[in-house]
Amino acid sequence: MTIKVPDWVRGAVFYQIFPDRFRQGPVQHLPPGLTLKPWGTPASEQGFQGGDLYGIVEKLSYIEELGVTALYLNPVFASASNHRYHTYDYFTVDPLLGGEHALRLLLDEAHKRDIRVVLDGVFNHASRGFWAFHHILEEGRNSPYIDWFHIDDWPLNPYPKRNKEATNYQSWWDLPALPKFNTDNPGVRDYLFSVAEHWIRFGIDGWRLDVPEEIDDDAFWQEFRSRVKAINPEAYICGEIWKKADHWLQGDQFDAVMNYPLGGAVLGFFGAQSLKPDDQPEHLELKPRTSHSLKKRVDEIYGWYDPEINQVQLNLLDSHDMARAKWILSDDVPALRQSLAFLLALPGAPCIYYGTEIGMTGGPDPDCREAFPWHKPEDWDLTIASAIRKQALARQYFPALGQGDHYIHILGKETLAVERWLDDDRAVVFFNRSKKAVTVTPPETCLGLNRLNDMAERANDTLS
Amino acid sequence: MTIKVPDWVRGAVFYQIFPDRFRQGPVQHLPPGLTLKPWGTPASEQGFQGGDLYGIVEKLSYIEELGVTALYLNPVFASASNHRYHTYDYFTVDPLLGGEHALRLLLDEAHKRDIRVVLDGVFNHASRGFWAFHHILEEGRNSPYIDWFHIDDWPLNPYPKRNKEATNYQSWWDLPALPKFNTDNPGVRDYLFSVAEHWIRFGIDGWRLDVPEEIDDDAFWQEFRSRVKAINPEAYICGEIWKKADHWLQGDQFDAVMNYPLGGAVLGFFGAQSLKPDDQPEHLELKPRTSHSLKKRVDEIYGWYDPEINQVQLNLLDSHDMARAKWILSDDVPALRQSLAFLLALPGAPCIYYGTEIGMTGGPDPDCREAFPWHKPEDWDLTIASAIRKQALARQYFPALGQGDHYIHILGKETLAVERWLDDDRAVVFFNRSKKAVTVTPPETCLGLNRLNDMAERANDTLS
The missing domain is CATH 3.20.20.80 (Glycosidases)
Structure with missing residues (x-):
């Protein structure tokens, strides 16, 4: 579709x-x-x-x-x-x-x-205080909402002494606080x-x-x-x-x-x-x-x-x-x-x-x-x-950065560039994860770019 | 006032x-x-x-x-x-x-x-499922609504095994279902x-x-x-x-x-x-x-x-x-x-x-x-x-019957009349609780009444 x-x-x-x-x-x-x-x-x-x-x-x-x-x-x-x-x-x-x-x-x-x-x-899931679950807590089998949750057994034990105690109704991650909707x-x-x-x-x-x-x-x-x-x-x-x-x-x-x-x-x-x-x-x-x-x-x-x-x-x-x-x-x-x-x-x-x-x-x-x-x-x-x-x-x-296609260029073990393009708009962002300056060669497709958008650590990078 | x-x-x-x-x-x-x-x-x-x-x-x-x-x-x-x-x-x-x-x-x-x-x-009182009480059930002392009810002791026991078990919060007639508002x-x-x-x-x-x-x-x-x-x-x-x-x-x-x-x-x-x-x-x-x-x-x-x-x-x-x-x-x-x-x-x-x-x-x-x-x-x-x-x-x-003053006349041990009056309007209702017909004399104030409103058992009563 x-x-x-x-x-x-x-x-x-x-x-x-x-x-x-x-x-x-x-x-x-x-x-x-x-x-x-x-x-x-x-x-x-x-x-x-x-x-x-x-x-x-x-x-x-x-x-x-x-x-x-x-x-x-x-x-x-x-x-x-x-x-x-x-x-x-x-x-x-x-x-x-x-x-x-x-x-x-x-x-x-x-x-x-x-x-x-x-x-x-x-x-x-809802909470124990959600009205339809509360309804079942109060009325048990007599509640019209009995089928809104998954009740396994009676009587319900919504507030067990230990929170990890098995609940007798289905709940998210078996947490009694979070009964699962049917x-x-x-x-x-x-x-x-x-x-x-x-x-x-x-x-x-x-x-x-x-x-x-x-x-x-x-x-x-x-x-x-x-x-x-x-x-x-x-x-x-x-x-x-x-x-x-x-x-x-x-x-x-x-x-x-x-x-x-x-x-x-x-x-x-x-x-x-x-x-x-x-x-x-x-x-x-x-x-x-x-x-x-x-x-x-x-x-x-x-x-x-x-x-x-x-x-x-x-x-x-x-x-x-x-x-x-x-x-x-x-x-x-x-x-x-x-x-x-x-x-x-x-x-x-x-x-x-x-x-x-x-x-x-x-x-x-x-x-x-x-x-x-x-x-x-x-x-x-x-x-x-x-x-x-x-x-x-x-x-x-820059529309390319917001909505363009992309390609990730590997420049080195610790360096790479993300190239984005949309129609005639094109941008490259360079990344250097090392803590020291490196010299990288821009990917071929980027040669001639008039915008180099550098979000990396400028202080530590040298872009050629 | x-x-x-x-x-x-x-x-x-x-x-x-x-x-x-x-x-x-x-x-x-x-x-x-x-x-x-x-x-x-x-x-x-x-x-x-x-x-x-x-x-x-x-x-x-x-x-x-x-x-x-x-x-x-x-x-x-x-x-x-x-x-x-x-x-x-x-x-x-x-x-x-x-x-x-x-x-x-x-x-x-x-x-x-x-x-x-x-x-x-x-x-x-509210119910156990009322939001602010539910809040306290979930959050205990950490609930901002802690003061909305009267909590005596912790942990709360909102659904005791026996309904008459003492609650540790104030409730109507000590019913745990009905916590009393503060x-x-x-x-x-x-x-x-x-x-x-x-x-x-x-x-x-x-x-x-x-x-x-x-x-x-x-x-x-x-x-x-x-x-x-x-x-x-x-x-x-x-x-x-x-x-x-x-x-x-x-x-x-x-x-x-x-x-x-x-x-x-x-x-x-x-x-x-x-x-x-x-x-x-x-x-x-x-x-x-x-x-x-x-x-x-x-x-x-x-x-x-x-x-x-x-x-x-x-x-x-x-x-x-x-x-x-x-x-x-x-x-x-x-x-x-x-x-x-x-x-x-x-x-x-x-x-x-x-x-x-x-x-x-x-x-x-x-x-x-x-x-x-x-x-x-x-x-x-x-x-x-x-x-x-x-x-x-x-x-x-008849305004007298709806909004008038009243007086109860005793006519006999089993009979009486209720008289009502408002301005010029006046009405009397006769009652006979016995299962047999009786003859009663209307109270003096009622003589000359042109309306006798009889809601009693007509079949069994005789009104003079």
Whole structure:
């Protein structure tokens, strides 16, 4: 089938925000008598620090200046966990985040700046407090919603003394907090599709889909796509799938997936000397690579999908679900800058995890979810922000960098170049991961180029 | 202070509906894949039988023809129990009832017929599935909503193996399903008041307040009143208080209470021979009475309150919270008809529990909550409906009967008359509880009356 992807995602630069930890805005919307954790409490502590959507609105200029053109927000619907993947109400923006009013404002203000907003859709599982599951907890077999979940045995034991105790209902990763929807029930399907439609109508620009592989049902995702696209044909549908995902990327299900394999390859090359050897992210192949190995892996990944899909893949180094890239790279900031620049030089929509640009670090979840240190600007490393901004703006100004074809040239074991072209526009970005200056010969196709876009470490490189 | 009551309640006749059991309407609004109990399943079985607000709309003509001018509905907000006193979402009309669309339609259609609609407000406690309580269940001490309820100890045990196990949080009647709000928290107060305001703005005509005595805080109810009346000065506020309630009826809190003591006295007189001796409703003084004893008790009850309050008291024989009057009267239908007629002859707003008019019966909760037998009209005893209709219409046509002063005349041990007057309008209703004809002399004040409104058993009575 013909593959149709949202045009606005070609060349887009995403910024991912974990809403509880980005910024508490100036609007006093919380009721009195609430108890929040202080801003900056270690992320390993449970609880809410009070980031909200008004805070994102307040910082839209800051975000825009980075060269960002789209936001991906972790879940914003009502949930009793700070990551909000335990939804209790899919039709309510969490009151701690400012509620629907704040989302309305954020969409309006972002759209004024041509910044799109993609939300996180958690459709595989709900929370124990989701109304239909609560209904079953209260009414047992007498609940009309008995078929909305997968009940194995009675009585239910929703709050076991030990969290790892076997649940007697199906749940995500056997966590009792996350009962899995029975998406074979037509009422459940309608309900979930109505959620997807409602927020698209409200004005969001797409859905990032949480663990969509767990809903092992092509027809579900096909209908999801057709109902969402019927409302907004330019809505972006991006699945969280950590591996090769060609099954979902044939044009009838998702537009893209989160391209973790690409990020892993990139970190493996630029971080070959600095990777933390004993801290492998769970789903990620992360190993030191030469330029040959990087090219081979990147070419392989781009070969998995149609070129149209590759133009809108969500390319990322890290996210809320893994250690921050800076942490993985043992604080090797030059390697981080080049890794980001490399993603920004390739086709697809790179996604910057909030705070990466100022050097925030943190190990695996939940440590990667710290509060943004607005109050400590003296700690910020602005060289990263500067590298991102430069390359992000280049993508906007040079169509080849945003939407062109690409080729990776190996220049040496530690050096390579990414060439991009679109019609008459052509750009090359050179990379040198070594800490010393090298002299490289531009690839033949690049001879005569009048623009050499160098996002590598200028101070250390010599480009001939 | 001056006592100001809603004018529309003077002379009103209420009809109380338990929404799951009144009528399933013709609108197909339920999603596929739901499992309801068959209509007519014994009320002792848990579960939902599918009554909805569309069903009430469908039967508005039926209700109007009874002479009814107002509905009191048991709770309609989202809840995982068929009585819906376990609210999980105060801003959502239960989807099983048809959701907000159905309530909108019901209000519009009822108002076209000058029928008012009063909803049940459950503000003392929520359910375990109410979002802020769920928040605490999930997050424990880390929840910002920690102060919204009264937590005594950790970890919480919301679903104990035995329901009577001591809860480690305050709850209504120590039921773990019903955690009690901390109404001292200003955020909780605002939240509950915003619920009350929201539905008054939506167009309901008042609130029947569930167990308001449990919120032992005059300032709470004073603010509740002032916020509700600021939106609709004619909104009716009626508290569920089973005893003398003068504390709440000084003009600054409620307009009325559910007048169970009056109903108890009436049943005691008309049912003197037929009361079930061993089945005393929990909060109700129910004993055989002579006409002297009845008059004494009724005069006492009317003496508790300002005459303005008495004009809008919700006078009732029974409700969802107790055995049906017919059951209490051992199926003595003549006694039931006269009891109803007596209530309808007195000042205040009588409230007919759904199905009373066709002879539905049933013991204490939950047996008193059976499905209305629309499908078995051959079982209906329409003499009751006829008695209600006659007296209810009389209240509409004769202002004295609807809004006048009153006096109870004792005519004999088993006979009495209720006299009502307003300006030049005057009416007397005679009652004879004995099963044989008697000859009575009208009270002197009644001589020369040209209207004798006889709701008693004409066949058995002789009126001079």
